[in-house]
Amino acid sequence: MTLSRPPIIEFLDPGMLTSVQDCGRSGLRHLGISRGGSADYLAAAIANFLVGNHDCQSVLECTLIGPTIKFLRPCVFALTGADMMATLDDMAVPMMVAMSVKAGSVLKMGSCERGLRTYIAIAGGVEGDLFFDSRATHFTAKIGGYKGRALRQGDVLNLAHEDKDQQTDDRIEYRPKPLVDGNALQALVADYSHDWVLRVVMGPDLLSQENENDGDVSPPHHGGDYDDDIGFHRLHKDMRAQLFGTYFQVMPTSNRMGLRLKRGRPLERSDGRPDSQKVNQKVNQNINQDIERSAKPSPIMYSSAVYPGTVQYPLGGEPILLGCDSQTVGGYPRLLQVIEADMSLIGQIRPMDKIWFRGVSIKQARDIGLQKLSFTRSLLPDFNYL
């Protein structure tokens, strides 16, 4: 097998952290293998759609500061996710549009002011090592992607269907989908800002917490059945204040595995009662007790399943919001779980951004999730990231 054609792209500058990603390795968590893949999988799916790829084709994920790439052959590409002020041969490149380029063109990405990750889809996908049927780069295991690592200056990539794992097939050509209304796709994309609202349901270790009726809590209304409509109203008001009374700021030690959060200052009360300071102190006193109570079954908690979107709250520590490379089990109390509909946003939250959690019941979350999936599929018919 010989390749007569040159590779498709060359990295003149790799940017801060650019890697090959796809939909990741789903269904392997029982082996300790996290899913990984594109952190903002929705943006990656849109990019693939724009260039005519299937939704899980391998793309380039750029982080904060994008790469400079030379196209060695004519091809079609599209940018989605965070806007890194890209230029193609010094002309501005719009986001969310499929672009045709000639050989020798240079795509230069800058940095993003909002959001964190940009996806570059190239028609035909980019090459990467297959591991468990995925080309996603797993950084710590050094598997998948390009040699299991981030791209470096001078690296050259072929198209996915030309890589060493598959037969070269020159018959595979770019077949554009019927013209897509870019505005319609825009409806799938959230506004990126430095303040994010993530909807959450109760995590398993919060569910087990005893409800101390402080007069501010709705009476329990189920009789020992599996509770389909569990809301945060059951929680003690101090716990609710702890989780929802303020923002959580994302620390610089965050990565694809998890965002380390620091609880912000509680808001001033609007009713003029001079107790915000006291509330704050009391909350801080109570929180450790609350978390301690919430950890089951005993002071020594057995490690148990976690997944992307789980908020772990270590006793006496600061919370961690697990990301796309989340470990499969963990031993810290799982107080919150980000709902599926908001999961792709986690991939765009950058250090120093603020997160506001908003509680919904599990039943509400399920309805929201089904609506979102159906809406996504109305625009991206083969979207299958589940």
Added chain:
Amino acid sequence: MRQKDGIKFATVEKGMIGPATLDPFGETGFIAIFTGYSDVITIGIHCHTLAQKLLAQACWCDVVPAIDSLMVRYRPDIISHEKALADFIDTISPLIKDIVPPPVSTMEMPVFYDDKVAPDLMTFCETLDCDQADLIALHCGTAMRVVAMGFAPGFAYIGSLAPRLQRPRLSAPRPFLPAGSVGLAGAFTGIYSLPSPGGWNIIGRTPLSLFNPSADQPFLLSHNIEVRFRSILEDEYQELDQRQGLAQKNGEGF
């Protein structure tokens, strides 16, 4: 006041395992926690067995057994919530009588117990009020079984520890631990198979590589292996480390 944990399994009436509790986990997941066994080894094997049954069913996108818990997530586009819940309960409910742990093979695991590679060794000894030699003797004294796999590829929960060695994990996890770090938490020894954050009390490091993606069998450890820890000195550590290429994996020496 209603019960907090969703279903308390009607174990007596229906002859199910028990007691176990079932809770939702996220909007498309469930988690069962088994508390009906007296020792963690039996619970762990039970969870593993049930997980194998669930993995054969197409509707689950994740099946995650741990020590005493079993979590699943279903695909909402191919199965309804009600059906998923019913299927999950059906699968995990039947009593599996008289679990006989499958036969085990024993593996020796060399560990360099030294504060050069073990940030918690000294503090851990102080907490236990013993010297390092005692700690090493305790840790190496009994062969222990792989009870669960997870956290990272190749990471094994090995138990159970001598009661005296059972201590909680750190109150906040360290942002980085090198691969091979040997930690204690609760009833288990865990070995970090990849560089990662981690909150276990690190008392040593093994030069063996627990995850080899290019090998036919990528995982060094699995269920049904019994591990006997052996204390090694720095020379042997370095020699084995060279052979395993672990230093390269961690991108550093010590």
